[in-house]
Amino acid sequence: MNRFAAARRVVVKVGTTTLTxxxxxxxxxxxxxxxxxxxxxxxxxxxxxxxxxGAIGVGMGELGLSARPQDMPTKQACAAVGQCELMYTYDKLxxxxxxxxxxxxxxxxxxxPGKRRDNAANTFRRLLEFxxxxxxxxxxxxxxxxxxxxxxxxxxxxVATLIGADALVLLSDIxxxxxxxxxxDPTASLIPxxxxxxxxxxxxxxxxxxxxxxxxxxxxxxxxxxxxAGVDMAIINGSxxxxxxxxxDGENIGTYFVGRxxxx
Ligand code: GLU
Numbered sequence: 001m002n003r004f005a006a007a008r009r010v011v012v013k014v015g016t017t018t019l020t021x022x023x024x025x026x027x028x029x030x031x032x033x034x035x036x037x038x039x040x041x042x043x044x045x046x047x048x049x050x051x052x053x054g055a056i057g058v059g060m061g062e063l064g065l066s067a068r069p070q071d072m073p074t075k076q077a078c079a080a081v082g083q084c085e086l087m088y089t090y091d092k093l094x095x096x097x098x099x100x101x102x103x104x105x106x107x108x109x110x111x112x113p114g115k116r117r118d119n120a121a122n123t124f125r126r127l128l129e130f131x132x133x134x135x136x137x138x139x140x141x142x143x144x145x146x147x148x149x150x151x152x153x154x155x156x157x158x159v160a161t162l163i164g165a166d167a168l169v170l171l172s173d174i175x176x177x178x179x180x181x182x183x184x185d186p187t188a189s190l191i192p193x194x195x196x197x198x199x200x201x202x203x204x205x206x207x208x209x210x211x212x213x214x215x216x217x218x219x220x221x222x223x224x225x226x227x228x229a230g231v232d233m234a235i236i237n238g239s240x241x242x243x244x245x246x247x248x249d250g251e252n253i254g255t256y257f258v259g260r261x262x263x264x
Contacts, residue, residue: 002232002256003166003167004167004169007232011050011159012168012171014052014053014238015152017173019052019057020054020061034241035097036097037245048133049134049163050133053152054086055082055083055086055137056068056069056078056079057082059077059082060082062081062085063077079141086135099133100132100133101132102132102133104123104134105136111158111162117162125163128163136156151218153222154222156168158225169235172238173237175190176236177194177203178190193252197220204217227259232258234253234256
């Protein structure tokens with residue numbers, strides 16, 4: 001049994017490979033299921049913040065690029081095109097279930113302690129009071145290396161701590177954390193519960209997708225950030241977004257990283 005059933009404020013992060021087909025264009029069937037599930041969880045009383053990747057991948061698809069751009073201006077151009085398409089789609093789909101969305105784009109400068117971080121936190125708070133679903137991404141258009149957050153696994157953990165979330169769920173293209181890379185090692189087995197993230201950090205591998213960033217290493221770093229702030233985290237497979245129902249019913253699916261609750 002996990003603590004997700006009791007979680008009220010929830011951050012869900014979805015990656016590019018979950019949102020798009022191999023072509024880089026949006027996977028509407030999956031998106032529709034994801035939005036319907038999130039809308040339903042929201043109706044059940046949870047506050048939902050969605051951290052969505054996909055801007056660069058979707059922009060690549062729209063601009064007909066087959067390789068992830070390496071230079072900053074091309075990445076930023078793709079992100080600018082793709083972010084529009086993403087928000088248009090989220091607005092339309094959440095709107096079908098009578099929920100409003102808001103776009104929040106952040107850079108590294110906005111999440112270090114200070115006025116900009118406070119402003120962002122205040123905006124989140126007010127949006128959640130209004131019952132809106134904030135949809136968050138890195139502000140790729142203005143992010144340069146110096147102020148880059150880097151990947152949305154990290155961003156989602158930072159957002160979870162910023163808004164005092166109870167739980168963070170990373171929807172991935174893999175079922176959870178394995179004892180070894182299951183694509184290379186047939187004896188690899190899924191680890192259902194991690195009590196001490198530091199002890200499993202060595203299990204993070206590299207990134208394997210041409211459209212997105214991340215990989216297990218960034219997910220484990222996200223788990224470190226989330227768990228040390230007392231936020232429970234799970235990695236589950238995003239190919240079936242309705243798994244979120246089972247997770248929030250308290251079932252142990254994927255890998256559950258137990259947040260360290262501070263002693264009171
Ligand atoms: N901000 C990037 C995008 O929307 C994604 C970064 C990531 O996948 O972690 O394409």
